[in-house]
Amino acid sequence: MPSRVAVVTDSTASLPAQLAERFEIITVPMQLQIGKDLIDEAYVPTERLLAAMRAEVPITTQPPAPDAFFWAYQDAWAKGADTIVSVHVSPRLSPAADSAKAAAVKSRVPVHIVDSHSSGMTLGFAALAAARIAQTGGNAQHARGVAEQRGRNAKVLIYVDTLEYLRRGGRISGAAAMVGNVLSVKPLLTVNDGQVEPFDKVLGADRAIAKLIDRAVSIADGKQIDIAVEHFAAEPKGRELLTELRKRIPHARDFVLTQVSAAIGANVGPGALAVTVSPF
Structure with a gap:
């Protein structure tokens, strides 16, 4: 029986919502520390962020907590995945992949972590490439290899x-x-x-x-x-x-x-x- 591969990424991929939905990519949000507030970036409107930047409010970025990745992997498993390809921002830009690795240890199914070597749509296209392979019945090794290649070559x-x-x-x-x-x-x-x-x-x-x-x-x-x-x-x-x-x-x-x-x-x-x- 063919494997069912799920693709997970972090929100620095900057994928348009319709593309992520079309290719069934699960996106785990990064976190923003705005002043004293730590918020998933999915809940930070652009205008709020711009206002804070103009006011010189201290802003730092934080990776998703390992639990956020764990529940994303649980969601993929619950939807029928028997293996996961998890594609992420370069460790030199964010430690998000470390959180993913910590969650992968607890996952019910194998998780393959991929370094995109960048962020933004370099990461986005790598995740999309893996998802294309998954949707056409390809296995995790193929999806992982294609994602790694797209990240390196972009x-x-x-x-x-x-x-x-x-x-x-x-x-x-x-x-x-x-x-x-x-x-x-x-x-x-x-x-x-x-x-x-x-x-x-x-x-x-x-x-x-x-x-x-x-x-x-x-x-x-x-x-x-x-x-x-x-x-x-x-x-x-x-x-x-x-x-x-x-x-x-x-x-x-x-x-x-x-x-x-x-x-x-x-x-x-x-x-x-x-x-x-x-x-x-």
């Missing part, structure tokens, strides 16, 4: 409107943030094996976004790919970016527009945009 290109929120989150130094903000230099960032790194610096927002598009086109050239545009509190700009990428990369299979999770948004700040190029 490239994310990030534009931030200000470096201030990355500074607050400890992702860059205060000196780097000050130089960028004072001189209107917009660094373009990427994630390499869980590390946020700059790949270019451009004067002005319009030039920076144009450079981001050019780099995405170069990466996509000649490859079978999916494309995601991610934003935080910048949907109109995200739609403009997606429209331009559709023109410049017409051979892409799927195009996805999504707002990043609150846990990511708290680090990149309003106005942030990203393009994920995910070969398959």
